[in-house]
Amino acid sequence: MERLVRSCYKKKSGYVFAKKAEDIAREYGMTRIARLASNENPEPLSPAALEAAEAALKTVNRYPDERVNALMTALRATYGDYHFVTGVGMDGVIETLIRTLVDPGEKVTVATPTFSFYALAAMGQGAEVVMVPREADFSVDVKKLIREGKDAKITLLCSPNNPTGNATDPEIVREILEGIEGVLFLDNAYVEFSGIDYLPLMKKHENLILGRTFSKVHSLAGLRIGYAFTPRWLPPWYQRAGTPFTVNSVSAAAAAAALTDKGHAERYVAQVKRWRKQLAEEVKYPVLPSDANFVMVDVAPHKSDEMVEELARQGVVVRSCRSFAGLPDHYIRVSIGEDWENGQFIRVINSL
Structure with missing residues (x-):
């Protein structure tokens, strides 16, 4: 009965999800993972x-x-x-x-x-x-x-x-x-x-x-x-x-x-602005200027998936940009997380 599925879905893949931190942890036997792949606010809701x-x-x-x-x-x-x-x-x-x-x-x-x-x-x-x-x-x-x-x-x-x-x-x-x-x-x-x-x-x-x-x-x-x-x-x-x-x-x-808790939002915005600057200054690969709660990093000559896999082995989950149509295959996207997560990303990527 699969012949009934619309042709547009047979020709193109669906949305590509980032690899889950829980899967990384199980795969490499880790208990603490820096979750920097999905542009989430690491602070719990207000x-x-x-x-x-x-x-x-x-x-x-x-x-x-x-x-x-x-x-x-x-x-x-x-x-x-x-x-x-x-x-x-x-x-x-x-x-x-x-x-x-x-x-x-x-x-x-x-x-x-x-x-x-x-x-x-x-x-x-x-x-x-x-x-x-x-x-x-x-x-x-x-x-x-x-x-x-x-x-x-x-x-x-x-x-x-x-x-x-x-x-x-x-x-x-x-x-x-x-x-x-x-x-x-x-x-x-x-x-x-x-x-x-x-x-x-x-x-x-x-x-x-x-x-x-x-x-x-x-x-x-x-x-x-x-x-x-x-x-x-x-x-x-x-x-x-x-x-x-x-x-x-x-x-x-x-x-x-x-919407009534403006302080909750303001704290994370301040966190994002501080770490965008720090990542641009301390990561050894080129970090593109960003107005969002993430940065895109050019990891050439490495490929996107290659770098994501290597970071995952050391407890840092980021997003490969290979699935973004029209983007060369040497970029990763890194969310701004908690201080320890951002620091761990810097240490790991600079050690590769």
Whole structure:
């Protein structure tokens, strides 16, 4: 019966996951692993978020609020009078957005190398996916992206970009918005670490959607909750296309409470900025400038997988960038973790 599987999934692989720290530990007989592969916040969720999640657990015999009104209220209290949609992580927002806007055969453009799920989600909807390579320094090729995105339903751009770490200037984003006829989805999963504010663009451009997540700065990766700032016209259609009761009540309660604990987020942002600088200064391989909570390291003449395997043998789990389309096979991505994890990475990679 496998003949029934859609051809698009037979031709391309799915999302490539980083190797799990638990598997590394078992394989090499280790008890302590530096987990620097998945861009997670190493600090546990805030006490306010934990308390809210525990309270919400008592109500899980009932379906959650389909409008997640408490979270919407918290988002507006934090950011102002914007329009929002939510989903199961940033991935869920992207998937529902594509389902809302894109008919089979319509065009979606993606600036690459970048997060592979953009293309996977568009492919799953039957879209024509057009990859637009970035420049040699990984900045956006603005002219080419506008040219290819002119007649696209959605153009997907990540800033700061995963896995390269570099951000796109708001003025360049404005130029793209004015040059295309469809929607620009700007993935801001790592924007809190950049100091860049794209929100003013929302006031002037009704074709801009800003994606955000609670997985990084708010330590809620395991609860899978994302959201997006949208133009006024989008939410009713997004809700019509969305899966019922997508965001569970525990995740929504924890996310709403996490927004009130600004100190939790600020501590990790400070940690990230301090260690990005230290890694650039102390790692013997070239560390690319980053506006995210990770850095990309050029380990040439070694190959990506080769370096990842060698680091794993010595208790450090990082991400190979081999699976990122359009990226040469000599880069690794290293998350900013706890002090001991970052220090262990420096010691190990410099000893190789």
